[in-house]
Amino acid sequence: PPRLPAAAPQYPSQALTTRFLSFKSPATPKLSTTGTQPNFWPGNPDSEWHTMCIFPEMGLPRHLLLSLALLGLTCAAATAQVAGAPKANLPTAPTTNCTTTECHTNIANRTVRHNPKGDCAQCHIQVGAIPDHKFSLIVPQEQLCLKCHQMPTQKHTHAPVVDGKCMECHDPHGSEHKAVLRADPNRDLCTKCHNDQFMKKAFVHGPVAVGACSTCHVAHSSEIPKLLLADANTLCKTCHADTGKPGDGVHVHKALDEGCVNCHDSHSSDHKFQLRDTAPKLCLSCHKDKFEQMTAGAAVVHGAVTLEGGCTTCHEPHSSKLAGLQRGSQPETCLKCHNTPIKEENGKILPDMSKMFAANPNKHGPIRDGHCTVCHDPHAGQKFRLLSDEYPAEFYSPFSLDLYKLCFKCHSPEMVTQPKSASITQFRNGTQNLHALHVNQEKGRTCRACHEVHASQRPAHIRESVPFGSSNWLLEINFKKTESGGSCAPGCHAAKEYTRDINALVLPDAKPPLPASKPEDPQ
Numbered sequence: 409p410p411r412l413p414a415a416a417p418q419y420p421s422q423a424l425t426t427r428f429l430s431f432k433s434p435a436t437p438k439l440s441t442t443g444t445q446p447n448f449w450p451g452n453p454d455s456e457w458h459t460m461c462i463f464p465e466m467g468l469p470r471h472l473l474l475s476l477a478l479l480g481l482t483c484a485a486a487t488a489q490v491a492g493a494p495k496a497n498l499p500t501a502p503t504t505n506c507t508t509t510e511c512h513t514n515i516a517n518r519t520v521r522h523n524p525k526g527d528c529a530q531c532h533i534q535v536g537a538i539p540d541h542k543f544s545l546i547v548p549q550e551q552l553c554l555k556c557h558q559m560p561t562q563k564h565t566h567a568p569v570v571d572g573k574c575m576e577c578h579d580p581h582g583s584e585h586k587a588v589l590r591a592d593p594n595r596d597l598c599t600k601c602h603n604d605q606f607m608k609k610a611f612v613h614g615p616v617a618v619g620a621c622s623t624c625h626v627a628h629s630s631e632i633p634k635l636l637l638a639d640a641n642t643l644c645k646t647c648h649a650d651t652g653k654p655g656d657g658v659h660v661h662k663a664l665d666e667g668c669v670n671c672h673d674s675h676s677s678d679h680k681f682q683l684r685d686t687a688p689k690l691c692l693s694c695h696k697d698k699f700e701q702m703t704a705g706a707a708v709v710h711g712a713v714t715l716e717g718g719c720t721t722c723h724e725p726h727s728s729k730l731a732g733l734q735r736g737s738q739p740e741t742c743l744k745c746h747n748t749p750i751k752e753e754n755g756k757i758l759p760d761m762s763k764m765f766a767a768n769p770n771k772h773g774p775i776r777d778g779h780c781t782v783c784h785d786p787h788a789g790q791k792f793r794l795l796s797d798e799y800p801a802e803f804y805s806p807f808s809l810d811l812y813k814l815c816f817k818c819h820s821p822e823m824v825t826q827p828k829s830a831s832i833t834q835f836r837n838g839t840q841n842l843h844a845l846h847v848n849q850e851k852g853r854t855c856r857a858c859h860e861v862h863a864s865q866r867p868a869h870i871r872e873s874v875p876f877g878s879s880n881w882l883l884e885i886n887f888k889k890t891e892s893g894g895s896c897a898p899g900c901h902a903a904k905e906y907t908r909d910i911n912a913l914v915l916p917d918a919k920p921p922l923p924a925s926k927p928e929d930p931q
Contacts, residue, residue: 498541518582530556531580549575562629568601569628576601577627593627595619606676613682616675624674644668652726660727663694671725687719699787706788712745713787721745722786738780739765761862768863773818775862783814783861800854803876807847815855824848834868837893837906858885 497510506528507516515521523530531552532543545552550572559569568576577597579588591597598621599607606616615623624643625635636643641664645651652664663670671690673682683690692699703709712718722741723733735741739761747762765771774782784794792801797814805811809821822832824847828839835842846853855861859869866872867889873882876899886897892912895905 498539500539502538515581519584520586520588521582522580522588552580553578559628562631564631564633564635565629566627566635592619593622597621609676610678611680611682612676613674640667640669640674641665654727657729658727659729659731659733661725661733664726686716688713688716691719703788705790707790708792708794709788710786710794711750738778739775742780765863768860768865770865770867770869771863772861772869782817803854803857803874804851805854806850807852812855834908835906836908838908838910842906858887 505526506512507526516526528543531545533546535542535544547555553572553574557574559565568574577589579590581588583589585592585597587593589597591600596619598619606612615621624637626637627635630636632639638646648668652660654660671683673684675682677683679686685693688699699713703713712721715721720735721744722735724735725733728734730737739746743762743765746758747760749760750758752758765775774780780786781796783796785791785796786794788794789796791798795814797817798811799814800811807824809816809825812821812824820832822829823841824843826832827841827844827848829836829841830839833841833843846858856871857874858871860871861869864870864872866887870887871885873884875881876883883899886903888895890905890907892909893905893907895903897903
């Protein structure tokens, strides 16, 4: 074991009250039981610097004091060796280059060095004698970087910059990453401090998924909250330029002006497209009053309104060239749901409208023109089948103008109120208005008794058959069209025909003409 220096005072001595030596030790040092070297040593990166002081006032026995002194000298002698590594030759005179083949090689070999010229004196100052090889920072660590790097003062500053903890992100000597960052700025640098819980959610924003936080945030300070590079909407459009882009005839959702992040989480979410919630709940955060107005006291509410994601089935959330931010034209949008039979709450089955339209070429005007909402309210209403106005729900119903308000939005009421006409309807026998005849009875026939309200294979939307009675027996109409009229032979009356040609008209009570007599033989 090393011996005490010859000049060492004898115990007890007041000289031992000063610092005896410096060494590194782990949090809980343990002495080896098989050798003379402890398991704490200057090269151990997991240790911390400590100072050993020996005080005679402690009243320790001389042999214990001597053992402590020997232990400290043993540590000092092991300064340059780690697990049998060769000793580094510490300089004995001032030097201009700290990084040599023997000293600080881990700094010299880094791709990006803080000071490529190796001028360590810009940050470090030697303390004590040269052979001691001890250094200190020229100023406290929190002030050190600001001696060279002047940070712009802006409204919002990153906490480590405020606290002078630049070395939380930057390595003061060198790194394998640009700006001597401690980790890849596009991978895992930010998550060293910032909680990465958002990575565990179902839908993660692209830049977040790869750790490219600097795509949206600046590292030091910004005039914009959250250290953003620009205001949220401008920032989003740097990648999503075509989303909600205004143009001629384009309707833009007002929510875009209020901020994309009102609907989307900029980092991650458990909902598709990083939405903060699903529709309709998300939509109701703004449209609650309108929704309550539409559905308050409504007898029928459209299923799409209450289903998860229902709003965006029909509406484009950003912009559209169609009024009401409709996703597409009607009836195509409606057929996204009505392409299969749908069971109503009352047990009735709504038919597959897609199949009906494909099989029936003669479509009702609103269907043909793409306006389902002319007859149906798309959200909620008081009428059965979400009809937008009055229409009899029964097969038979006494006639009144109020009962057919829905039909009279397009059709003239004179078609059923005038018993005689030569022009207002094609369904006439001469000038007798057969529409008026069918409707204006105590047991009046509603429109659906003869007409299919959506589409039909026959002209004038005449039905093939009509469900009749509680058993929905299909009563065939057997309509046949002729050049000047037509005929029908339904189960409700005998076969009848009609013609619009007055000259060819045969009245029901007319007698057939007698056959012409032959001229008498003059003989």
